[in-house]
Amino acid sequence: QKEVEQNSGPLSVPEGAIASLNCTYSDRVSQSFFWYRQYSGKSPELIMSIYSNGDKEDGRFTAQLNKASQYVSLLIRDSQPSDSATYLCAVKRGSARQLTFGSGTQLTVLP
Amino acid sequence: DAGITQSPRHKVTETGTPVTLRCHQTENHRYMYWYRQDPGHGLRLIHYSYGVKDTDKGEVSDGYSVSRSKTEDFLLTLESATSSQTSVYFCAISEEDFTDTQYFGPGTRLTVL
Numbered sequence: 001q002k003e004v005e006q007n008s009g010p011l012s013v014p015e016g017a018i019a020s021l022n023c024t025y026s027d028r029v030s031q032s033f034f035w036y037r038q039y040s041g042k043s044p045e046l047i048m049s050i051y052s053n054g055d056k057e058d059g060r061f062t063a064q065l066n067k068a069s070q071y072v073s074l075l076i077r078d079s080q081p082s083d084s085a086t087y088l089c090a091v092k093r094g095s096a097r098q099l100t101f102g103s104g105t106q107l108t109v110l111p
Numbered sequence: 112d113a114g115i116t117q118s119p120r121h122k123v124t125e126t127g128t129p130v131t132l133r134c135h136q137t138e139n140h141r142y143m144y145w146y147r148q149d150p151g152h153g154l155r156l157i158h159y160s161y162g163v164k165d166t167d168k169g170e171v172s173d174g175y176s177v178s179r180s181k182t183e184d185f186l187l188t189l190e191s192a193t194s195s196q197t198s199v200y201f202c203a204i205s206e207e208d209f210t211d212t213q214y215f216g217p218g219t220r221l222t223v224l
Contacts, residue, residue, distance in 0.1 A: 008151075032211045043201055043215040044154070088153060092211050097142055097161065098169060099213060103153040 003027060004091050006102035014110050019076040021105050023089030032092035033065055033072045037085045044088055048074065079109040114138045115216035117202050123222045130189040132219050134202030143185040144203040144213065145177060154201065160185055192223045
């Protein structure tokens with residue numbers, strides 16, 4: 001079992017719809033969770049971080065964390081074609097400084 | 112890119128040659144990281160540094176060495192490049208705070224023929 005798993009996609013949604021991206025992790029001591037967006041040929045860009053159970057909203061983005069079920073999700077409301085990218089989930093375990101990344105979900109928003 | 116530069120941005124080299132990639136930051140962050148990104152594998156940590164002359168291995172450190180003689184510079188060296196080291200290499204930095212947020216440089220595309 002991979003430490004951090006994401007559906008590779010591709011995930012396609014129409015413009016204006018809600019895109020839902022999911023990530024599960026295996027280590028229960030994980031404490032910090034991150035979503036990065038990566039456009040083709042570019043570097044990862046931080047979108048959201050979440051540290052406690054529940055929802056965290058930032059504009060059109062909502063991160064949801066459920067530590068009991070060991071999953072974290074990212075919702076993108078009113079999806080735009082400019083949201084088309086690969087979304088990477090990253091998890092920090094305990095006191096370690098390192099992040100473990102999932103392999104990413106490719107999202108396409110269709111005009 | 113949060114005050115991070117990487118050089119070179121592109122490099123083509125031959126098997127068996129040494130290669131050094133440079134990461135330079137202007138943020139004065141304590142922690143620096145080297146990742147490689149390959150299709151289907153996401154980002155994998157090669158080495159990281161928690162201060163000048165303080166480094167540690169990551170998940171895929173075999174065949175790589177690092178050095179950090181100044182806070183702002185973190186070097187990744189492939190002593191004898193192999194075709195399996197063809198990849199995109201990203202440097203990242205983070206502060207010493209509770210957020211653990213890492214910010215990435217623009218990347219170096221390395222091709223080993």
